[in-house]
Amino acid sequence: MNEMTGDDRRLPPALADVARVEFDYDDGDGIDFEPYVAFDSAEETTGWLRQWTGNPDLDGAAYRVFGQDGTGGLAAVWYGRPGRSLAEQPVVFMGSEGECGVVAGNLSDFLWVLADGTGPLEAVLYEEREARPDPTLTALAERHATTPRRPAADTIAEARAAFPAFTEGIEALCR
DSSP states (O other): OOOOOOOOOOOOOOHHHHHHOOOOOOOOOOOOEESSSSSSOOHHHHHHHHHHHHOOTOOTEEEEEEEEEESSSSEEEOOOOOOOGGGGEEEEETTTTTTTEEESSHHHHHHHHTTTTOHHHHHHHHHSOOOOHHHHHHHHHHHHSSSOOOOOOHHHHHHHOOOOHHHHHHHTTTT
8 A cells, every 4th residue: 555644634725725615516517526624534534445345454544535426426635656745646536336537646637627617526427528617616726736727638538547557456456
């Protein structure tokens, strides 16, 4: 498992700002995302991961869960880059029905994905999704992001290509 640096459960400033945003599901045309005000505890993350995979030997040390969709699927920072800071780690989604994938290569790119009108669930479920820029999330990304703005579809495709081991690893954990 990937080594974590500390066990701080406070959100970084960018995710703390995301947690203050009211996401509009808009009957399926919006973003299905409920951000948390703090990362889930290590115990909660481990318990969920064990239940989700059916593997009682797992721990959730490589994940910092920071939100969910309406069905209970989780958005998390995954420590897929050993030795790097939390902000440099990819954002992933593990859905309640087993769907999973990489959403963004780092927290900065995740902010731009949100600003383009795509949440973690939508990033995993939809290959093509019409951009629906959100002014509040765009302003938030402009304040915090350190990467350039790109269309969400490009950012998601780039992240998936950079981290194919995430989906392969999750599938192996479920066996």
